Amino acid sequence: MNLFNVYPLYDITPVKAKGSYLWDKNGVEYLDLYGGHAVISIGHSHPYYVEKLTEQLQNIGFYSNSVNIPIQSELAEKLGKLSGCEEYDLFLCNSGAEANENALKVASFFNGRKKVIAFSKAFHGRTAGAVAVTDNKAIVAPINYDEHVTFLPFNDAETLTANVTEETCAVIIEGIQGVGGINVASDEFLKAAREACDKTGAILILDSVQCGYGRSGKFFSHQFSGIKPDLITTAKGMGNGFPIGGVFIAPKFKAKHGMLGTTFGGNHLACAAAVAVLDVMKEEALIENAAKMGEYLFEKLSKLEGIKELRGRGLMIGIEFEQPVDKIRDSLLFEHHIFCGYAGKHTLRLLPSLAITQKECDTFLQALEEVISVTA
Numbered sequence: 001m002n003l004f005n006v007y008p009l010y011d012i013t014p015v016k017a018k019g020s021y022l023w024d025k026n027g028v029e030y031l032d033l034y035g036g037h038a039v040i041s042i043g044h045s046h047p048y049y050v051e052k053l054t055e056q057l058q059n060i061g062f063y064s065n066s067v068n069i070p071i072q073s074e075l076a077e078k079l080g081k082l083s084g085c086e087e088y089d090l091f092l093c094n095s096g097a098e099a100n101e102n103a104l105k106v107a108s109f110f111n112g113r114k115k116v117i118a119f120s121k122a123f124h125g126r127t128a129g130a131v132a133v134t135d136n137k138a139i140v141a142p143i144n145y146d147e148h149v150t151f152l153p154f155n156d157a158e159t160l161t162a163n164v165t166e167e168t169c170a171v172i173i174e175g176i177q178g179v180g181g182i183n184v185a186s187d188e189f190l191k192a193a194r195e196a197c198d199k200t201g202a203i204l205i206l207d208s209v210q211c212g213y214g215r216s217g218k219f220f221s222h223q224f225s226g227i228k229p230d231l232i233t234t235a236k237g238m239g240n241g242f243p244i245g246g247v248f249i250a251p252k253f254k255a256k257h258g259m260l261g262t263t264f265g266g267n268h269l270a271c272a273a274a275v276a277v278l279d280v281m282k283e284e285a286l287i288e289n290a291a292k293m294g295e296y297l298f299e300k301l302s303k304l305e306g307i308k309e310l311r312g313r314g315l316m317i318g319i320e321f322e323q324p325v326d327k328i329r330d331s332l333l334f335e336h337h338i339f340c341g342y343a344g345k346h347t348l349r350l351l352p353s354l355a356i357t358q359k360e361c362d363t364f365l366q367a368l369e370e371v372i373s374v375t376a
């Protein structure tokens, strides 16, 4: 059997990883400024994470959501504390798309409405509801097309206010757009969304799958604006590579047995991974490190010649160039052995582990300066 060929691949085969580094099958070392797409939050194969997952697996790896699984409550308690969101309830699932799917359902169950407002360049995942609110026709199958979804311009508070009505079920916003090119939702925009939802009974959903979990220098990027969403979705960094997602659900929503559910969501191993991630984030002050290293990178990058625009917050950074970014990205990867992401044709996307060091940032900065001077 062949694999269904949907991923364009680099011809690199990583076989080992530690901290911010990967090694391929030929022993070549790579610096990871991409974090496997914002997933590696505490660093690859952190010893505490490996120990906790191993210990859990030796005891019990899985049982269904029909029995007590105390590590779920441990996760919820630690997550509530570290995120400053103790008043929310937590629903556990397996991925970012699933988290958004469930958030949209909770919103619609609550107010009985269907219409959703999403934004230009939004990406919320590939399952039916999540892809319907994603602004990319190429990945929306006819069966997913949803006439109830309206896309408005991102960061346009006035248009948002004018379009949220008593018929709106939910407004879904990425605190910082990832796939869309690292666009930070402005405080004004988020406050206007909160106000419009309060006035009309619509539900405000903050998709924090990529920009959440400490990456912005706060636990959630919308916390810079002071607003409180009704629902917050997370995944990626939550398990440092072990699949897990979650929906933070405000107190006004009342749970009913059977209302949501999943076979794998909240299993023992996934929760052990997520608890280990939170323990390390707290112990090693990784949110503070993300803020500090983010500031360092922004300061140094802003002095480099040849960059058109810098966007982002903390360790979620978009570097836009006049020229297409593929040569820069390839040269960083194949000549300097540094993994970076990209968004669109012109933007390099940095999503390193929250534990990245200044020395590792310097290695990247030096390589980028060299690459820009050669490719310009």
Ligand SMILES: Cc1ncc(COP(=O)(O)O)c(C=O)c1O
Pocket: 095, 096, 097, 098, 100, 123, 124, 125, 126, 174, 178, 179, 207, 208, 209, 210, 211, 235, 236
């Ligand atoms: C903002 C955002 N939401 C949702 C998703 C979907 O997450 P997953 O791939 O885990 O389903 C992504 C993935 O890139 C994302 O960036």
